Amino acid sequence: MRRTDRLFDIIQILRDGKLHTAQQMADRLEVSVRTLYRDMDTLVASGVPVQGERGVGYMITEAITLPPLTLTAQELEALNLGLAIAAEVADPDLKSAADSLADKIDAVLPQSVVAEADAWKFAVYPFADAARGFAQMPTLRAAIKARQKLRITYTAKDSAVTSRMIRPLHMEYWGRVWTLTAWCELRSDHRVFRLDLIESAEALPELFTDEPGKTMADYLKRL
Structure with missing residues (x-):
């Protein structure tokens, strides 16, 4: 199974909102627990709202509050997507602005939404996909x-x-x-x-x- 397909399958497992251990998911996907941990780190870094840690388990959360604004899921998607598009363009000024905006947004987002600023700038899949x-x-x-x-x-x-x-x-x-x-x-x-x-x-x-x-x-x- 390609890694991109496996990451997609992990999201489908987690979307039920329940806590899943790394061992359970690794057995289901027929990979090692070490591989599953690497996949989870990648998903978290890409901005997927995963909560949990090694040895405990993982689940997907839906926190989308951005003080002092409250965003809908669609608005947060549009914001994330817009930053991703701007970060991919050839214009250095626009790319720099997208990076700066991502840093400012990350500074006020709850920790459960985006782990760090880089999560807005890079993701699991190439933008072309x-x-x-x-x-x-x-x-x-x-x-x-x-x-x-x-x-x-x-x-x-x-x-x-x-x-x-x-x-x-x-x-x-x-x-x-x-x-x-x-x-x-x-x-x-x-x-x-x-x-x-x-x-x-x-x-x-x-x-x-x-x-x-x-x-x-x-x-x-x-x-």
Whole structure:
């Protein structure tokens, strides 16, 4: 398994909000505890809101308060994303400004949100990887709001390309990794898709309504 895929899987394990020990996650992912510790250090450094320590366990938190402002999750995502974009550009003045702004933000953020300023400037995945999913965001957000089915072309971990009809339910952001939780008609089950692996997304004329077992609430219960 590629390291990027394993990091993504760790996030999926932690998103249930429960405490997971390194040994439990290492056994599930079939890696050593030492490798799992390195992965957790990487996730924390990338800005994923992980709380915990070696020998105790890890869990994801959702603290997003920025004194004297209170940010929504979407606003914090936009701020993080904007800094990431500015830090990647060739303009030295803009890059310097992004670094300086990241330092100022880090100075007032709660420790549980971002461990250090560098977490805003560097992440697990190259920016180009995250950027590949940007083109799909307007279509995905509109479909979630309208409760409209989508047809997507998706590249799986084994590089297999599939065409799927899905019910888009929720988008999330994890340190430059955007994900879409959906009900997949092909698999007859919930699936979490990485946006950077969605090659295309087409809105279909068919709308959907809540059905038992197919909602976001049902997915969270399973976690």
